Amino acid sequence: MPAADPPTPVPDLGTYMAEDTLEGHPRLGRVTAWDGSLLYLMPPGGGTVWTAPPADLRRPSERERALIRILTRPVTAMEPPPPPQTWQEEPVVLSVEPLPPAVPAPGCAPCALAAEWERHHRRQEDHSAAADFRIEIRNHPHAPTKLALPREGPDRWRGSHRG
Numbered sequence: 001m002p003a004a005d006p007p008t009p010v011p012d013l014g015t016y017m018a019e020d021t022l023e024g025h026p027r028l029g030r031v032t033a034w035d036g037s038l039l040y041l042m043p044p045g046g047g048t049v050w051t052a053p054p055a056d057l058r059r060p061s062e063r064e065r066a067l068i069r070i071l072t073r074p075v076t077a078m079e080p081p082p083p084p085q086t087w088q089e090e091p092v093v094l095s096v097e098p099l100p101p102a103v104p105a106p107g108c109a110p111c112a113l114a115a116e117w118e119r120h121h122r123r124q125e126d127h128s129a130a131a132d133f134r135i136e137i138r139n140h141p142h143a144p145t146k147l148a149l150p151r152e153g154p155d156r157w158r159g160s161h162r163g
Contacts (some may be wrong), residue, residue: 008054010054013033013034014031015030016060017029017059017060018058018059018064019041020050020058028045028060028067029041029043030043030066031117038053039057043071048120054155058117101118101119102114102118103115105137105140110136111136113150113153114133114137114149116153116154117149118133118137120154121133136149
């Protein structure tokens, strides 16, 4: 009479085991039950339970244990997002004080004429037109001029221009 094979030890309930498959990817599972001949295993993190005889199972490798830890780690709740803001940065506070008058380059006739027009538009509170003349002064030397300057200053202006 042949000697009987020693019985395969049955892993404890809750132990993770690996089963090698024909595809080369092991199935990992936690032992959930034993009916005397088959073990019931559930994949880490949940899923469909499968059965396997104890002889077909092995202890997981270190890499497989790391994967089991990842798959079974509970997902912590994220902190609630901060309340929405209407702006990303602190608001910019604009000064109520006007810019000082532009300073023309010494001896430059186009700068002097642009400065005269800039002061005129500031007095008229036409700040857009005043800014245009400030830009012309800033663009010294004026070759070519960026703005079509009038030939005369505002005091001698005889055209249909307001002011």
